[in-house]
Amino acid sequence: MTIMFEVLKQTGKARRGRLTLPHGVVETPVFMPIATKGAVKTLSSQDMEKLGSQIILSNTYHLLLRPGFAGMKKLGGLHHFMNWQKPILTDSGGYQVFSLSKMNKTKEEGVVFQSHIDGARIELTPESSIETQLAIGSDIMMQFDDVAAGGADRERHEAAMERSLRWAKRCKEAHLENSKFQIPISKMEVGISKSENLNLKNNELPSLSPNPFPFQSNLFGIIQGGTHEDLRERSLKGLNDIGFDGYAIGGLSVGEPRAEAYRIVEMLADKMPADKPRYFMGGGMPEEIVHYVRNGVDMFDCVLPTRNARHGTLFVWNADPDKWNPIEGEENSDFYEQMHITNEKFAFDESPIDPFCDCETCKTVSKAYLRHLFQVGEILALRLATIHNVRFYIRMMERIRECL
């Protein structure tokens, strides 16, 4: 077993690192586009590869509903299903259970909820979350956690944090127990063809076989505690005692003032293990990512580039990113702006969306044409905008790494 995470270089608190995962190497700091239901909205796996994505994030909750746990196993895992051969990180399902499902009930054992699709009763526990993530074939799994709502009081935050710690321990045990028996996560690497491994003609589940890989899947703990520093510290300490392959900061980017999130991340990053990857969950704007990188965070995911794209809001460079130094000097958000492409002023603007961008959209269409596609409701608009925004975030991380 080789090193899973190496810090290659440190500039101030910022780290240039490398994650070695079952499906390949990820250079950090890294941004992970979100393939919610097994696809980054509007894009194919081949598109993601062209855009330079090293790793994608997918949502256990959505995949648990469709194609389902048994379905995912039968299909040989998400890599094979979506024809994506690079690493995948999966969340635990916890967050969506609370935000999307109907009638969820949380007990110490886990959460019982009704599918928002067909009302089916599903139970998600730390153990079943891990088993589902193993069926997906994740390179990095997240612990199942109890998530306090954005405006929750200290008492609720404390209870959620404490329960998340107990669940973290159960996740760790389930992961240890299961990781010696899992579906081969990349059949290509070991030369086992689909048909040899899975009998797809009948409805039997594939038998589990010992994992032949030198790299195991990885399990990350999630630090909770809202904006309460003492709760965050207790959460971190508890997770540390259990021991994880990486540590995530959860429960931020949920509506709190930016300064509050900055305060918690700055406080935490100094105390998080230096030899493990640090992952800020679910945020944020480009300048926030730069800020967190400068404070020692290594991994990011966010719906903003894809969601904003579908609403016609594009991230564009204000100057050549190759001359931008995100690590030195004062922090600011001058390096980019948000362009609302549906604005009337672009109706006859034949220049590219972003002259500094190297994506397919910027190389092939004008602002006027993209605006027209949005105006007339063409689906192509969503794709072209998404391609650009995802490329913006990935290019931003490339530039951050160059400057580290």
Place this chain on the structure above:
Amino acid sequence: MTIMFEVLKQTGKARRGRLTLPHGVVETPVFMPIATKGAVKTLSSQDMEKLGSQIILSNTYHLLLRPGFAGMKKLGGLHHFMNWQKPILTDSGGYQVFSLSKMNKTKEEGVVFQSHIDGARIELTPESSIETQLAIGSDIMMQFDDVAAGGADRERHEAAMERSLRWAKRCKEAHLENSKFQIPISKMEVGISKSENLNLKNNELPSLSPNPFPFQSNLFGIIQGGTHEDLRERSLKGLNDIGFDGYAIGGLSVGEPRAEAYRIVEMLADKMPADKPRYFMGGGMPEEIVHYVRNGVDMFDCVLPTRNARHGTLFVWNADPDKWNPIEGEENSDFYEQMHITNEKFAFDESPIDPFCDCETCKTVSKAYLRHLFQVGEILALRLATIHNVRFYIRMMERIRECL
């Protein structure tokens, strides 16, 4: 001026031909995918090129609403706007005025209608249809015609056919008058950059400049008359007397029994000028296209491949198309079938959509994955299905040409 249409070879009544147009050469028989509002739904111009499309069809009515006549001129034509350098055929706007607009009123002069988008009052006449198609920069323009509804009686068909003939004459005159003054249809070819040619900083329309091209745009007449053979014959004779660059069969594929359409096409194709391209408008299923080719038709368009794709219905080969001879032997529809990809039976089918297809979809995803994308409502599903269906139709025409 070189030859615009050549019949290279004839097999029975079927013709292997070549159209030489301002934006390039089109090998016939040809299928033209439909870029209704300036994009083939879900696909970019680059996608269309990869799929082997030689020519696309766009709709004057939709472009007249957005970006509008002045807008289209200011944007330098549709080729430049959508970054598509191959030929474009445009319809006249007539059909959509009747099917989509609110409160249309037809007079001898033309049609006054309200935009279905914003209620704006717009007048479309034979002259303004031609001017709009010139602003679009079409390689092939269609005459403006009066379209009788599918179930109309003989009297209405006769009146619509007679009016269409009068309008055909006005279109021909407008085309002759305007074709010496038009926006250069491909700036790339004459090395005039956009900025030299069009002042985009203010709101002035570009001045019209003499057309420097060796190939003029082409104008096709449309044969009307419903399923009445005598009306069709009178229509054809009238158009012949005016003289067009090609002749289209309009007003079929509107719900009539297939045998009726076959009867009209067989009757007409024998009488249409042999030295001009013949275009069957708006149809149809693969076996219908084969039938029309075998009866001497050269050009086709149809919404079926793109529309069916978006509903999860895929055209798939039943056997290797390279071994299929569409020209010899009995006609049948055994060479393909329609696959409803959302069917439960494909949930775990990891085979490609169509093992005989060379498209990106068939090369990269399984039936199970494409079904999943439809099930969970991912936009990517529409794109992947469209890529396949468009490729099916284009491949079909490639094979037809190989066998001629």
